[in-house]
Amino acid sequence: MSLDDKNTLAVEGGSPVRNTLLPYGHQCIDEDDIKAVVDVLRSDWLTTGPKVAEFEKRFAEMVGAKYAVAVNSGTAALHAAAFAAGIGPGDEVITTPMTFAASANCVLYCGGRPVFADVEADTLLLDPSSVESKVSPKTKAIIAVDYAGQPCDYDALKKITDRHGLILIADACHALGATYKNRKVGTLADMTVFSFHPVKHITTGEGGMVVTDNPDFAVKLRAFRNHGITADHRQREADGSWFYEMAELGYNYRLPDINCALGLSQLKKLDKFVARRRQIAALYDSAFADIPALFPLAQRDDRKSSYHLYVVRLNLSKLNASRLQVFCALRAENIGVNVHYIPVYWHPYYNKLGYGKGLCPVAEKAYEEIITLPLFPAMSDRDAEDVIKAVKKVLSAYAE
Numbered sequence: 001m002s003l004d005d006k007n008t009l010a011v012e013g014g015s016p017v018r019n020t021l022l023p024y025g026h027q028c029i030d031e032d033d034i035k036a037v038v039d040v041l042r043s044d045w046l047t048t049g050p051k052v053a054e055f056e057k058r059f060a061e062m063v064g065a066k067y068a069v070a071v072n073s074g075t076a077a078l079h080a081a082a083f084a085a086g087i088g089p090g091d092e093v094i095t096t097p098m099t100f101a102a103s104a105n106c107v108l109y110c111g112g113r114p115v116f117a118d119v120e121a122d123t124l125l126l127d128p129s130s131v132e133s134k135v136s137p138k139t140k141a142i143i144a145v146d147y148a149g150q151p152c153d154y155d156a157l158k159k160i161t162d163r164h165g166l167i168l169i170a171d172a173c174h175a176l177g178a179t180y181k182n183r184k185v186g187t188l189a190d191m192t193v194f195s196f197h198p199v200k201h202i203t204t205g206e207g208g209m210v211v212t213d214n215p216d217f218a219v220k221l222r223a224f225r226n227h228g229i230t231a232d233h234r235q236r237e238a239d240g241s242w243f244y245e246m247a248e249l250g251y252n253y254r255l256p257d258i259n260c261a262l263g264l265s266q267l268k269k270l271d272k273f274v275a276r277r278r279q280i281a282a283l284y285d286s287a288f289a290d291i292p293a294l295f296p297l298a299q300r301d302d303r304k305s306s307y308h309l310y311v312v313r314l315n316l317s318k319l320n321a322s323r324l325q326v327f328c329a330l331r332a333e334n335i336g337v338n339v340h341y342i343p344v345y346w347h348p349y350y351n352k353l354g355y356g357k358g359l360c361p362v363a364e365k366a367y368e369e370i371i372t373l374p375l376f377p378a379m380s381d382r383d384a385e386d387v388i389k390a391v392k393k394v395l396s397a398y399a400e
């Protein structure tokens, strides 16, 4: 076989499927977005101005929630939600290991202890029966993560939280625009958290949001993002008063008007972005249907994923290569694959806290076999075809 044979893997000296790296995620910014930001820069309010309330109102309408509170990251949103839920020392919060560390870190910020429940093997979503088995008298809340963009089984989780008097928090950083039994993500839990990092469905640069129908949570969330102060700057100005009170220990988690203007402009395109993500996912689904060494995550009939990630699982028994080899071979073809996620409690910080391997065997086994393929709305069909071509090239080269 000559080295310019198109079947020779790039990792073995062949030519790559494409010449430039296709990242796994990327923002989608147009001239309207740029104009929206520039307009704010020319206005009187760079932060804590009218764009914040406008973004919150539009976002709440979009997801069907009563209240939305903007903060400056998804991580801050999780911290605020854990605070509003009243998590403190001695409390346990059940969550999944198959997530970004922030989903569990927010419990630690509040002095509580994350307890990891296992996931379902085919969806990698929190398994309600495992959650049930981890409930103890110390349990105060559940943080569900809509992994890859598919909502968890919220009816089953709600049954558990109702039975034990727990608060249900949805980490929906992957799932803006998704539905469960025709109900929108944002209406399924006591509080729902979103991120506006550039790889997510819409971006504000950095940013996050908590939505809720509960007015008490909304008040707590608002105070928490502003040092625990009960009145904001504009309200004080309107009252003609210098007086304010810091009632709780809060933070500066405010999202500037500059970012909110970008969020408002991006929000107009959310439906289009989600539709494009689903289109690319459908292209992948049909292209991979007959490859025995790989299977996409299962999608439940009663849910519609908004596909933050397209995750495939390798059937390593049908390959004479490891996941690492497949990963490196795809990278060499200039396909920006990634792995989401290392089980949270495998990180050294969690190890220091006493967590060890073996807690969630289903998640741990899945971790060894998953790869995330590029997926973002600005990808062309040609980009998607490159991904498909590279996956087929690499897996047939490594077929058992």
Ligand SMILES: *Cc1c(COP(=O)(O)O)cnc(C)c1O
Residues within 6 Å of the ligand: 073, 074, 075, 076, 099, 100, 102, 103, 145, 171, 173, 174, 195, 196, 197, 206, 207, 208
């Ligand atoms: C992105 C993400 C976060 C954190 O959001 P940031 O805006 O980056 O702070 C939290 N949880 C999940 C599941 C995420 O994907």
